[in-house]
Amino acid sequence: MARLSKGRKKVEIVKMKNESNMQVTLSKRRAGLFKKASELYTLCGAEIAIVVFSPGKANKVYSFGQPSVELLVDRFLGRDLPPRNDDDRQNHLIRAHRNTGQRGLNKEFMDMQESFHKEKAVGKSLLESGRGA
């Protein structure tokens, strides 16, 4: 077919109205976000965890984690921080979250997170766990 459009238009960053367009945009941008995270991990060795909940009734959850969401989240919550620099300005908050009783990570979880960053394969290997739609 003859191409009619002149390509993308600038979009304002406000909540989208059209539901089906929003679903497509969510998919595309979520994949883009995970790809960026993957690149940042590879380029800089930064450890990254991302959790995304889709809105509304669908309410699926997607996640990205290198080396794993749970490991990083545990560390974020303070269970794995060393006792140094206890006078840092946020550390009292972090300490407040220690010893919350979380256990180690299911291996199965990690496996699903691992097979990432194979150039164009981003968006294929993400964890999806929903309860609707």
Add this chain to the structure above:
Amino acid sequence: MARLSKGRKKVEIVKMKNESNMQVTLSKRRAGLFKKASELYTLCGAEIAIVVFSPGKANKVYSFGQPSVELLVDRFLGRDLPPRNDDDRQNHLIRAHRNTGQRGLNKEFMDMQESFHKEKAVGKSLLESGRGA
């Protein structure tokens, strides 16, 4: 000065060698990642949590969360999931993480996460909590 460079070059997605370049790239791309997340939240109403640990000795932690990292992380770990669809393929893992005894969130934590997405202000309002550098 006369501009000598021909602009950016294509970069291969492999671990960067130069430490100081890597630090700059980490900063820029982390800001970019958080901006993308912010846009996705606004455009599509998706709730997003991101945690980034910088590598090596610096080992700072940066986070982005709408509405808050902890709330979303708690939900991811399964504390807020409804009892439906218990036969979903990942839900047994999620259930395995329920009742881990985490408490509610410190208000102070959330305040630092809130003031986000003011067009160019991305990267200014992120939480930084380190113990080195």
Add this chain to the structure above:
DNA sequence: TTAACTATTGTTAGATA
């Protein structure tokens, strides 16, 4: 160090299949 600049690469909105 951090910020600004800008050519270039990379992402994606809207279209089509």
Add this chain to the structure above:
DNA sequence: ATATCTAACAATAGTTA
């Protein structure tokens, strides 16, 4: 739904300040 296409938009690598 899900994938591909591509012009236009946006992010950023290398540089300068």
